[in-house]
Amino acid sequence: RNRPQRTLSLPEFQRYSRQLILPEVGRPGQENLVNSSVLVVGCGGLGCPVIQYLAAAGVGAFGLVDNDVVDTSNIQRQILHMESDSGKLKVLSAAETIKNLNSSASVYLFNLTIDSSNALEIVSQFDLVVDCTDNVATRYLLNDACFLQKNGRIPLVSGAALRWDGQITVYKEDSCCYRCVHPNPPAPESVTNCSDGGVIGAVCGVVGSIQATEALKILAGIENSLCGNMIIYDGLRASTRTIRLRPKRPDCKLCGERKEIKELVDYVQFCGMSANDKDKNLDLL
Amino acid sequence: RNRPQRTLSLPEFQRYSRQLILPEVGRPGQENLVNSSVLVVGCGGLGCPVIQYLAAAGVGAFGLVDNDVVDTSNIQRQILHMESDSGKLKVLSAAETIKNLNSSASVYLFNLTIDSSNALEIVSQFDLVVDCTDNVATRYLLNDACFLQKNGRIPLVSGAALRWDGQITVYKEDSCCYRCVHPNPPAPESVTNCSDGGVIGAVCGVVGSIQATEALKILAGIENSLCGNMIIYDGLRASTRTIRLRPKRPDCKLCGERKEIKELVDYVQFCGMSANDKDKNLDLL
Amino acid sequence: MEVTLEFCGGAETAHNRGEKFLTFKSENKEPKVSDIFAQVRRKKLIDDIDALIESDKDVKPGVLVLINDADWELFNEAEYQVCKNDRITFVSTLHGG
C-alpha cells in the first residue's frame, strides 16, 4: 500500500494487451494491478483458479496461506497441484505456478493456520483478501481481521463450494459484513464439508474464477463489484443467479453502531468447530 | 464409443473420492468418466480450464484441436500455458498439463484447423465435443458436424467469452441446435473478437469451468444439463442468470423437418469470415 | 393463494431428499411469511423443517431467506406480506472451499 509504484514495461504492454484494451482497465488499471498485493487464504479448490487468474492478470504480489500438503484426493479439483506434487506443501506448489505464469510477481508464503494470534498482522500487509477457506471459523476470522485494520477496512472476496453448489460475495467499504449476514454461527452438525459431502472440481473453478474477476476489478480500481449481492451457482441444475443481500446491520456486533467487537476472538470456540475441514466438532466442556 | 470398458482401480477410489461420494456420480458415474472421451476444440482461453477440470475429474481420453503456438499475449488468460511455453504448440502444452494432472488419460493431438474436410471424421471419434473456439465459422461447423454423425448426434457444449461477458449453452439429443438459434450468420463487421475487443482471463475461467461441469455431467451419465437454456455472465456488473432458449425449430435447415443440410458446407464462405480470430473479413468477389 | 417455496445451496436435502420446489395453497388469503412458516410446520409440509426454520419468525443460523432473489431482511423478514407469484427461497450458506 505504501510500496514504491512502478510503471509498465514495454513487454508488459504486449503481454497484457487483451485486458489493457478494455476501457475499464487501460494503462491506469493495469498499473494498479502490477502494484497491488493480494492475500489468498487457502490453496485448495478455490485458491487454485484464484491464484492462476490473478497471476496471469499481472497482480504484483501474492501472500499465500495454507498449512497443508498436497494429497492424491486433492488433484481431482485443485488443478494447479500436479500428480508429482503429492506430499509437497501446497504453498510451495502454488508459488511455483505463480512464478511459471508471471516471473515478475512477488510471493510471500505463510505455511501456517491463520488464527487470532497472527491474522491482523498478516492481513495488514495486503491490499485485498480472497477467502478460499473450507471452514466457518476462518471465515469469521477473516471477516473480523479485514474490518479491524488500523488503516481502514480491507476488501474481502468470499467464495464457497460444496457438492455441485457455489456461492460468491464481496465485503468491502460500507457494505454489510459476514457477521451481518450470519450473526450466529450455524450448528456444527448442520455444516457439511467437502470431505463429507463431496465437491465437483469444475464448480470450484466457477467460484474461484468469479472470485478472481471480483478481486481484479477492486485491485484495478474499477468501481463495479458484487458488493451487496451474492452469486449463487447450482452446477447440477445448471442454474445461476445474482441475489441482493441486506445492507449493514445497525445491530451488527462488528460493523454496527456499537462496535462491540474491537479485537479478534477465539473463532474455534465461537463456532464450536475447528479451523479446518478435517476434525470438525470439538468437545467444549 | 465401442472401446473396451475398464473398471476403477483402488487408487482411483481414493483419488476421486470427493466426487465419488456425490450420489449423482458414484461408482457408475466415475466409471463412465474414465471410459469416456472428449474433443476440446481450441486450446485458448476457454480450452484451458476445460482441459484442466476434465483431466482432473478423470476423463479417460482427450482429443485436442488447435493449430496455434503459445504467444506472450496468451498467458494473460490461457493459464495452462506458462511463460516457458512461449513458441510451443498449444496442443503440446495442453497435452503436458493433462499428463501432469492425470497420467492415465490418453491424449490425441490435432495440430490443425478443423474444417469441412476433416470435421466429421475427427468428431466421430469422441463421445462429446466442447466448443472453445474463437470464431463464428467453426461454431457452425461443429454444430453441423456433431449433428450429422452416422451413429447419432454427439453432444456439443458451447461457450464464448469477450470483454467481461460470457455465454454457455449445450446442444444435444432433441434440443435446438446452433442453427435454430442463429439461422443466419451475423454480419462480419458486427463481430468483435478478443484481439480487437479484449477479454478478462478470469471470465474465460468462469465460462470454461461451467463448460467442464456440463461436459462432466453428460459424460458421467447424469440427466440434468444446461440443454435448452443458456447461462449469461456479466463479469463487470457481477450479474449472472440462466435464460430459456427456443426448442428445435421446425424450419431449421439442419435439424428441422426437411433436413436441407445433409453434409458439411464451406463455413468460411457461409459466414464471410475466417475460421480464426486473426484475419477476420474475406473479400468474397 | 398458491405459494411456491424453493430450496437451494443444499437446503434441498430438507425436503424429499432433494426436491427443489414445494407448492401449496396458503390457508390465509393474505399471508405473511410467518403465516407460511406456521402452516408449513403445522401441516408438516417440509420433511426436515428443523433444518431450516427455527420459529414462525426466524430461520436457522446459516440459512438465508430470499423473496424474489433478494434477502428477506430487505422486506422486514417474517412480517413481509406475500404477494401472488412471489418466490420464497431457502438458501443454505456454504462453507467449503
Added chain:
Amino acid sequence: MEVTLEFCGGAETAHNRGEKFLTFKSENKEPKVSDIFAQVRRKKLIDDIDALIESDKDVKPGVLVLINDADWELFNEAEYQVCKNDRITFVSTLHGG
C-alpha cells in the same frame, strides 16, 4: 405503460456507449413488441438501433431477444403482447474464446 429495455452481452454498446437499461413510456396502452420496436426507431430512443433491430418484427442476426429471461421465440416473437413489469432484453451473441 412504462417499458424497460435491457442490453447485455455487448448489446450495451448500441446505447449511450454502455448503458444497461432504457426505460420509457409506451405510446400504446397495450403494445406488442413490434410496436415497441417501431416507437424506438421513430423516436430514435436507441443510439445505434441498426446494430440491434432489423425491422419492427425482427432483430439482426446474432442478437437474441428475451422476455423475462426467456427467448422471445417462446412467446411468438414480435407479436408478443407486452405486460406490465415485463423486462425485454437484447443479448448480443458472443463468439470469442
